[in-house]
Every structure is written in C-alpha cells, then in structure tokens.
Amino acid sequence: MRYIEPHAHMVSRTTDDYQAMLTAGCAAVCEPAFWAGFDRGTPEAFYNYFLQLTEYEPARAAKFGLPHYTWLCINPKEAEDPILAREVISFIPDFIDKPNVLGIGEIGLNKNSRNELKVLEWHIELAAELDQLILVHTPHLEDKLKGTKLILDALKAHPKIKPDRVIIDHVEEHTVDIVLDRGFWAGMTLYPESKCTPARAIDILENYGTEKIWMNSACDWGISVPLAVPRTALEAKARGYNRRWIDKVIFQNPVNFMKQCKKFKKPDA
Amino acid sequence: MSKSNAKKKSTSSMTRKQILDMYFMDARCKLIDIAAFLDRVERSEGRDDFRIKSFRKAIDEVIGNKKNKARRVLLSLSDPTSKPIAKAPGKGACGAWPGKS
Ligand SMILES: [Zn+2]
Numbered sequence: 001m002r003y004i005e006p007h008a009h010m011v012s013r014t015t016d017d018y019q020a021m022l023t024a025g026c027a028a029v030c031e032p033a034f035w036a037g038f039d040r041g042t043p044e045a046f047y048n049y050f051l052q053l054t055e056y057e058p059a060r061a062a063k064f065g066l067p068h069y070t071w072l073c074i075n076p077k078e079a080e081d082p083i084l085a086r087e088v089i090s091f092i093p094d095f096i097d098k099p100n101v102l103g104i105g106e107i108g109l110n111k112n113s114r115n116e117l118k119v120l121e122w123h124i125e126l127a128a129e130l131d132q133l134i135l136v137h138t139p140h141l142e143d144k145l146k147g148t149k150l151i152l153d154a155l156k157a158h159p160k161i162k163p164d165r166v167i168i169d170h171v172e173e174h175t176v177d178i179v180l181d182r183g184f185w186a187g188m189t190l191y192p193e194s195k196c197t198p199a200r201a202i203d204i205l206e207n208y209g210t211e212k213i214w215m216n217s218a219c220d221w222g223i224s225v226p227l228a229v230p231r232t233a234l235e236a237k238a239r240g241y242n243r244r245w246i247d248k249v250i251f252q253n254p255v256n257f258m259k260q261c262k263k264f265k266k267p268d269a
Numbered sequence: 270m271s272k273s274n275a276k277k278k279s280t281s282s283m284t285r286k287q288i289l290d291m292y293f294m295d296a297r298c299k300l301i302d303i304a305a306f307l308d309r310v311e312r313s314e315g316r317d318d319f320r321i322k323s324f325r326k327a328i329d330e331v332i333g334n335k336k337n338k339a340r341r342v343l344l345s346l347s348d349p350t351s352k353p354i355a356k357a358p359g360k361g362a363c364g365a366w367p368g369k370s
Binding site: 115116145149 | 280281287339340343344346347348349350351355356359361362363364365366
C-alpha cells in the first residue's frame, strides 16, 4: 500500500510516528499550520513556528526519507485578535516561496465570530494575491454546519478564487454535499471521537463517490491516530474494495490536488 | 433535507449479511453504551442541560425508517443560525447547540 498523509501536525508527533507511517506506506506528509493547544500569542512565536514548518520539520522528515510539505496561516482559534492576525499575515509572503510550502492553510473558522470571518477573508485575499492553493479547517461539532456555509460563501464571494484549488477539510455527512456541490475538494478527518470514523468515511465515499475527496489523520497533540489513513484503507479492503479504488482515494487524489502547486512532486512510490 | 447534486447513486460493496457480520457486534456494543450512559445520567442528581436534551432529540432521528440517519443526527446537534456571532465566547465546542446566538 502507498498513501499520502495530506494533513498531519508532525511537530507534535514523535520519531516513532514517522517510522510507523513509513512502514505503513506513507510516501509524503503535508502539515498545515495550526493551533498549538495553547495560544502562541505573539508575532514572534508565529515567525518561529513558520521557521519550524519550513526548515526544521522537513529536515526531520528527510531523515526518514519522507517528503514534508506545509501550509501557512494564523489558525482560526487565534483569529479573535485581528491585530495579531494582521501582523502574522504580513510576514507569510516572506515564507511562501520556501520549497515545501504548498499554500495558505489551515484557514477557516472556529466559533464563527465576526473577527474570525474577517481574518479568514484576509487570508483568502492573500491566497488570491499570491496565487496560492488553500486548505480550509471547518469548525468543530455543533459549529461545523454553520461555519462551513459561511466559509463557502466567503470563498465564493472572491472573484479570483477557483474552487478546484481549495480543499475544505473535516467534512462529515451533513457538510460533504454542500462542499462538493459547489465545486470544492473535500477532506475527511479520521478521529476516534469526533469527525469521521473509518467506517463512516467509507460510507461517505459510497454515498458521494471518490472524486475530489481525500482522507487524513490530522494527527496532532490531542487524541488522534497517525496511522488512521492506512487503517481505513484496510477497512475498505475488508469491505471488498480493490487496490485501484483504495489507491485513488489515499494516493492519487491527494497527488492530483496538491500537484496544482508546482513545488509538489509526485512521490515515486 | 436539501437535495444534493454531489449525491451519486449510493452503492455498497457488501450484502446486508456481510455488513451485519462485520459491524453488528460493534454497533451492539455502542448501543448498550448509549443505554448505560442514559441510565447513568438519570441516576445522577441534578437537572438536564441543553446537551442531554439535544441528545434525546437526536436519538429520535435514529429511530424508524428515515434515510440518512447519521446526517440527520449531525444536523439536529448543529447550530441552525446563519449569521456570524459578535465575539467568540472561547475556543471549544461541546457537541450540542446551547440555543442562543
Ligand atoms: Zn489540522
């Protein structure tokens, strides 16, 4: 089996995780900028985080022979402070040409507040200006449906944003259709307690097809499973899906989305 | 329930018997866990809050012949409003909508 982990927060994971992922067939890992579980709080902390994502972490992954890509932004959980957000966004262009940066992400909403929406619009504007791909985080639990709709409206409102170049992550049964209907890519996150279980992710594929959709572990500092993607592939196999079907979802689809950024190299796996 | 263009003809790779063979024990375990959770809540001192009220309402979506039960449960636990709120009250979500905002 070969797969791409399109959403993992490796700065929170151990070298054992890297080894386990490689053993399971991981051919590339992509790491969106996210919340640390606590507020970074200052522009300097974000600057250092971007250095970590664009210099230190790809070097750590390279020790295991794993290509590492990243996405940059100030996450929606720290977007209630527009002054901080403005400053962080101002130095994203300094990092955007680094060889492992695929685009702007994971931007989005958390509690669906006005400031969060304003900061989201700034990020969308930046992505349009710099012609970058976008990776979107949709809110958690009871906030997801409303937040997904607000995000889609904000993206659709920008004349330069092409839905083909945007992935809306963390979809579930109540949001996947509105994302695909409007021409965006959809990501399913495999979490033990929230978001999708492996069985539900396969159900969603059965109901909505395998076009413009991927799966990820979104493993981070919380309860999450770095091997969630290959384990879900095994469950799909147990449900009778063949290698081609599985390979499309866990390898080819992520490649097809991310190769829209010239810096992404299709792994030789 | 909105009609979706994205919705393809639903398929299943397995027969009903195969699905039951694969998932029945797991679902049975989760069903008993839910029953035990409700027993535990009812045994405890105090009053229901919006979470358990939403939970009981969501259970109604599971019962009967309605299609797309998972989607219905998720919708019933979701904030149905459409305007951004003035200020984020914190960072977390609790899994049910408190009913104001
Ligand atoms: Zn994430």
